[in-house]
Amino acid sequence: MNYQDKKVLITGGLGFIGSNLAIRLCELGAQVTIVDPSVNGCGANDFNIHPVLGSVSIIRASIADSDSLQEALRQRPIIFNLAGEISHHHSMAFPERDLEINTLAQLHFLLTVARFAPQSRVVYAGTRQVYGTPDYLPVDENHPIKPVDFNGVHKYAAAMYHRMLSDMGKLDALVLRLTNVYGPRMALDVPCQGFLATFLRKLLTGQQLEIFGDGKQLRDPIYVDDAVEAFLIAGAAEKFPSHSYNVGGPEPLSLAAIATTGSQLAGLPSPSFREFPDEHKRIDIGSYYTDSTRIRTELGWVPRTRFQDGFERTLAYYHSNLRRYLDPSQPNPPCKLVNHDNPQSEAKSEIVRA
């Protein structure tokens, strides 16, 4: 896995995972170009790449903007394709927006890649959301695809583009289906991005966590450095026998355990429990955790960071940099996508699916 002097292109490189990947690739000596238009609600933050600001090139354009990408693509970089919107909630409130960001823009991008850098390696950030409510646990790659939100549908369509264009010989792409990722550089001011960001924001602003129901649903959170490692291995792999790889955390943990550990590390009281609100019950998918056997055996990747350690590092990062991620006077920020001119389309409440 030698990235010294390698050209790499990271779409969504100002976002959470993309920026951590960019920093790691700079450490490894790669020549990093970031493509990111900082779409509202998608988690981009210029401060994320503060440590490598002088060493990376930034193209501030949509991945759909072919003209802006041609020059970078002609240099035949390894492509890490993380651009997108990950919010369940945004996708349900604004499905057409989600289709445009997660499917249409990817269509344009991949056709541009196929044209100017044919047969390029592309590692796409997929999601475990495509599996929906699990039929069995742990969930492997053969689990039926039955997304429970527009985000899952649209990201799966983009994953199909990657596969199809690779089968046609136009790309050399694979898809990582990521479980819940956490760590430094998560957006905290976008209130619709999943329970780990919400937990983190509350803990960092001194708020006691609240668990709906008994909190026994399992998740397998993965520390961002482990997810980054999966991208690096996938980008450098000479062969990959499969199209899609699940990327899960090191162990299943209950939501109650995750919240309790987080609260302890933050020096806050244990979480309180309250009845499951109806609007949450409707979207609850029960337990989920990943069978990552395929990527372990075929590509040799393993997650190394236990939740306790990863979350401690995460809290430490934000303690030093909180003002770059959150306005402390507004510890519960409203959804950025609410359209105040058109209350009909407003995202009425913050419903975060675990």
Next chain:
Amino acid sequence: MNYQDKKVLITGGLGFIGSNLAIRLCELGAQVTIVDPSVNGCGANDFNIHPVLGSVSIIRASIADSDSLQEALRQRPIIFNLAGEISHHHSMAFPERDLEINTLAQLHFLLTVARFAPQSRVVYAGTRQVYGTPDYLPVDENHPIKPVDFNGVHKYAAAMYHRMLSDMGKLDALVLRLTNVYGPRMALDVPCQGFLATFLRKLLTGQQLEIFGDGKQLRDPIYVDDAVEAFLIAGAAEKFPSHSYNVGGPEPLSLAAIATTGSQLAGLPSPSFREFPDEHKRIDIGSYYTDSTRIRTELGWVPRTRFQDGFERTLAYYHSNLRRYLDPSQPNPPCKLVNHDNPQSEAKSEIVRA
């Protein structure tokens, strides 16, 4: 299966299968409303519904046009959702157009249905193209989803919308994954709609058929009346235990056998054989035929029409009505989507996947 006085809405009702369905529903006493904007290349033909012209209402609007559909939807019809583009070739030449027609428009339509006619029964015309090149034969519903063209990706995204919105309680939808359908009212002047339409057009204009390779690849063509019957059963079923049902023909036949039977029925010489052209070899999916066990056992549908009989009836229909479907002075019509102002975007040759 009683459709007497039932209100039904057929999207794409001026097209091939939709118009046959409309005529059958009129015979059964239903009150039929057709939604069809006659999009270029999608096979709509006003003559298709000639036999029932006085008995059906027609809304000449896109399914994405919420305002035009509200009144019809408020009457809570059973919805047969056949609007779309089915051409492999068009989708590869104009993928964004295919996304707009097959995914974006369906998104708008289903949100409109969920709003004005919540919990409506919707029977969606899916396609066997979502399976791509078969891993095994016959292909059942558990076969991996790996479309080999944009059309398959986009139609699968629309199928996921149907499933997801049904799981959320907003629709009561199911998907029929149709194999190659043939019969009266297929478009003959759109040269990119599959091998059966091409065979038919050539036979009707006195051209000897040409088979690439040995013609041993299997298909299971289904006569349109049998496909219509599947829609009728699905629309009326009290319960349907599954989300998706394969709808295949009565028997697998080789392309050579299909062409030979067709030529005999048309009174033309047997097909000639020639080497597989490269551009066809690349997109050939080998043999495909359907395992329709699920719809047989769960919904009681069976295909009844043997190819010989169905094709004979098809030829008879066109012998009486050929000028409504083809300009006899142009027996090999060009692709209607070719943009003569922009030769870059032209569909250069007629590559029809079997």
